[in-house]
Amino acid sequence: MSEVCAKGATMDVNLRIAGEAGQGVLTTGELLVATLADMGLHVFSTQVYMSRVRGGLNSFDIRFGEEELFSGRRQADILVALTKEALDALGGDVREGGVVFFDGDAKGGAVGITFTQTAKEVAGSAIMANTVAAGAVFHCLGYDVKNLESYLAVAFKKKDKETIEKNVKCARRGAELAAAAEAARLAAPKGVGAPKTVYNGSEAVGLAAATAGVKFVASYPMTPSTGVFTYLAGAADKYGVVVEQAEDEIAAINMVCGATYAGVPAMATTSGGGFALMTEGLSLSGMLELPVFIFLSQRPAPATGLPTRTGQEDLKFAINAGHGDFARAVFAPGTLEEAYALTRRGLGTAHKWQSPVILLGDQFLVDIRKNIPVLPDQYNPIDRHIVEGAGEDYLRYEVTESGVSPRAIPGGNAFVVLDSDEHTEDGHITEDLEARVRLQDKRLRKGEGLAREALAPTYYGAPRAEEILVSWGSTYGPSREAVDRLRGQGRSVGMLHFAQVWPVNVEAAHERLRDAKRVIDIEGNATGQFAGILRQLGVIGGCGLMLKYNGLPFTGEEIAEGVAR
């Protein structure tokens, strides 16, 4: 168990299910994640998939243990290969002494269990091959198959009893077949009372938006942002939200501008290419001073890039997108809890400062599935900072010290006038160049306020560490695991995580980084975009760079090895 019981880490098991798109990899994964969480284990799962509806190679990693986990792991302890292609491609990434199941005859070191055939025999349906596989896995781990049964009963509660019974039979049969094939039994972690509620990143963002009072969503589907869009569509009836599939991203952003003008919190979800189409509208929201909120879920680029993979390549784009100078804030959550909290904070910030706010996620983050404490699902709307009772002398763009003008919405006594042209305080078009300067200065003063409120980066690790890793967004988890591993090796290591990447809290960042002997920036892009920003701001001078842009997320062990090398 050398890999499993790495120094400084407690025991955890990495289970990998792989097959073609459409084979039920996701269903099996979800079944196992929910069951393991229900058993009180800490679960962390990730997905890797190809951009296709059928065929190809998709995999679902479920890592579980007795302590909270924050990252995936390269090697699997158990591989469930549903196709020969999966076996050939991933069989080499199973640790010495691990178990490989193959849906077919025994092959090489793999235990052959005909999951599909068995499901057909037992239940008369190939669909339940997943449940047969889950049963076999549970046998290897020494877990009682009853745990699967209780989850199945809950998951299928809407279906007929017969379906549940058939699934239970399949799970039991899977365990029996694994026993008969003398599949190895692995040491397995025990339940420790971990939270039972499982969320993925998309759900965390979507739930936060719905509870914060987002009433209108306009998006064009684009991987990997579609999960949030889909979640909100599903939650729309419960929370009273209009979710509209726009004809394109240009329409989506202009709709969000319109809805916020009329007074309802609104958002769009998109990825890099779609966000590129939104940039004129983003600039419009800066000029009109509308609280526009965009969830930008990143994937490798340029252009279409790797549509279903992960990357952190749109940071500079998010910070600079749109023509002209205008204030904005950009948040980048690193965990599911942070995704929830920053969605809410982002919406609040947008409304307080009447400025666009972007939440940066990526495929890795939205597809993380993990059991965490319950996220509040009560409707708890944010303050829209709307003034009541504005009269006929109302000036939408009254010049103020903070740059924030009282915001009224149409329908009351005041005429609310907005113009994308430069305008005077009343909102009407002007070419008075003094007014231009006065209004532009007013708008940009909001940037100063946003900077004063910028979140300080969070620190984790050894007090006053000699080596500090810098992370932003989804590299938080893998970096955190790396810190634990490296400290386990006796190194003085810490990490500084930026959940707000614009404006940067320069003072707090500098305070943490100035005494470090070595700073290593960890990023999912090829050029070290955030390191460049920190250098520009004078937060750091030179620093080490650990960059990954092959479409896969970092793992904790990979970062630890890189730092130690």
Place this chain on the structure above:
Amino acid sequence: MKKIPSDTDIAWCPGCGNYSILKAFDAAVEEAKVDRKKLVLVSGIGQAAKLPHYTKANVFNGLHGRALPAATAIKIANHELEVVITSGDGDMYGEGGNHLLHALRRNIGVKAFVHNNQVYGLTKGQASPTSDYGFVTKIQTHGVNVQPVNPLALAIVEDASFVARSFAGDGEHLKAMMVAALEHRGGFALVDILQPCVTFNRVNTFKWYRERVKKVSASHDPYDRDEALELAFKWGDEIPIGIIYRSKRASFEARTPAIAKKTLISQYKGAAG
């Protein structure tokens, strides 16, 4: 320092068709008894898009071609507002063409008044999507060699709930069309307004239009799609004006469960403001 809307300098050329459109618009708003406090004028960019600045209303003057999506969402957020788009042929049929197609599909209850002068005025005289074949400009030096868009036929094919055409040179007719559109409660309304551009379009002049426009006969049944299409295809010696087509589709607001009973904005409860 503070300016009131009526003080705003008008940026249209003397004799521009936009003046009569503005006059008809103000009269139509009075006649249809639209509460100006609940009136939102949405526009993109162009000479027509400046109209909201020259009257009294709430104004969302956004991006070129993007009036429709903004107006759509304003209506969804608060369908008690009367949302009217003042746009031009470039804004609505060119840059915003895709949005028009989808606004027709949605049948969202906004009214689009399109000042169609068959030329780009603000950028000084290039062809527009409705310029006639052969129309010569400084860009289309050998004449426009693509077919003009037929906005009425397009709207009818998409089963728009209200399609009309009028002429800036006939103020009474234009006002009547605008009133009918404002009183229309069944969804999206398109009013295509033939508007001579006195500076950049020396072909389609007031005189040119006057000789050709012909009011549709009182016997025309706007619910007859075939007849409506026939009228929409007429262009040249005779150009029909009037209510060309109506359909009985339900509006987007009426079909959308979350807002079928009350406005979205009224459902925002809780924190102050």
